[in-house]
Amino acid sequence: MEHWERTVGRVVGLGAGLLAVGAVGAAAVGMRLAQLAVTPEEPETPVRVTRLSGDDGRRIVWLRGTDAELEGRCSYLFDSGRGHARLGPVIDRGPDGLARPLVQLDRGSPAVGSAGRLTGWWFTDPAELGYRTERITYPTELGDAEAWLVRPRFPRKKRWAVHVHGRGALPEEAIRGVAPFARAGITSLVISYRNDPGAPRGDHGRYGIGIAEARDVDAAIAEAARRGAERVTLVGWSMGGTACLVAATRGAHRSLVDGLVLDSPGIDWTALLRYHAAARSAPRFVADLGIGLLGRGIVRAGEPGGLAIAGLSAEAFAEKLEVPVLIHASEGDTFVPCDGARRLAELRPELVQLRLQPRGEHVRLWNVDPESWERVTEVFARALPRPPWRG
CATH class of the missing domain: 2.40.10 (Thrombin, subunit H)
Incomplete structure (x- = not known):
């Protein structure tokens, strides 16, 4: 994700001359920005x-x-x-x-x-946490994907969590969130999804900015249900948070979801793409051009027919949200500003608990204060009520 930000800066810098010559240059920069947003990247070594x-x-x-x-x-x-x-x-x-x-x-x-x-990953395998862990595969619409299954010492009957990493990361990123759930007696699946090593290739080998990935989250919920889960809490980091919100509000198995824990989530993608363009001095119309190209499928992404970016907003999620949400966000996040989290909390204060830190970069809130992060998460997970429609 940091690589994306640096690359955006180079593209805008190179495109400044093109922008000066008019529409053709603007189209070229907008198209390249759109491509960068959905292309899995090779990590740099800076x-x-x-x-x-x-x-x-x-x-x-x-x-x-x-x-x-x-x-x-x-x-x-x-x-x-x-x-x-x-x-x-x-x-x-x-x-x-x-x-x-x-x-x-x-x-x-x-x-x-x-x-x-x-x-910010810290752990390399959830077995390092001291819990019984095994590698499994779960079926998705594109084929089998790998996951870790982590069993707590004293499991609570039929309660599971699905942990979803962010853009440009690996499942190891999400291991930080497992311990508070294990202490609460909740069995965890730490999943891979399309375009990850150990998972199928997505459409065009590109991201769906949480829309396509949400169907893999939904498949993981189904896997948990096959293994006995009656309630599933979704835990998402960055773009994984977007995927969890989509799965919880629109997914085929949303009736099994009892709550969400999100860290530095991507909630408003139109604002996010505009923010990254503006941070590198690209005019807003160039960002909107890129958004339009993704929406119409002219720039290919990980979703057939284009990305419904307008549906990835605090207003859209707030309208369909039915379960409690804990959001860890930081005022110091320079990659995904906390504005979307604030807006969702304002729109649905009866459901959304916003834990806003003054410090901590993107998906590194646990790293700055792990004890507080885990304590708040564990209390939230333990207190989640059974969804009313489950009886």
Whole structure:
């Protein structure tokens, strides 16, 4: 997702000259912006190790590059993803960049010059949480997709959760949300969806910005029901939050959904695409042109016939929402501003609980304050009532 933001900046910069020459240039930039919004991207490696210090008791990794100073604990994926290290918050700054303590090395060994990226994922497998975990597959409309099944120590009868990662991430992103549900006795499915490794390719190999992916979420709800679930809570991160909202308000199995927990969710996609264009000095009409091209299917996306972007708004979701929602959002999110979350909470205050933090970048709210994030989530999950239509 950060790669998308950087690429948008380059495209707008390159397109400035084209915009100056009129409609043809505007169309070219709008089309490219639309393509970027729905294209799964190869992760960049903007962060490099500049120095290693300390001893086995306290090793310090010095980093320089994009996102190196993000708040909170984080994972460092290096050597093309073959290496994974867990790093604590920044503890020092100097000529060699920013220093973070090495909390745990899961695979590989970082060396001076190692290139990678920082993510908020932290965990690599839900088994690390200490719960019984197995790999399963579940059927989707495109074929089988992989998922982790995580069983709590003291399961509550027939209560499950489905955890959905965000755009440009992997299922590992969503593992952070499992522990509070396990403590509440809720069995979890941490799913992959179309265009992920371990899942089928979507239409044109592109995203449906939550619309197409919602059908994979719906398929995961059906899988949970086949395994005995009578109530399913949806847990979505970023675009995974969009998919959960679509599944909960329009999906074939929405009657099984008892609530949602969303972190940094994409709620208003028209505003979001305009925001990213404006942040790079593209005129609003160029963003609207790209939105129109996606809507009419002229720019191919992961949904046949085009994307119904107008239906991805706080107003549209508020109209159909029937179950409680907990939203974790941050005023410091520069990728998906919290305006959509605020608006949904204003429209449906009887259902939406907004936990708004002053700090924390996109999908890194847990990393800044994991204890508070998990405490609020667990209390919410335990208190969810049975939907009235389920008796």
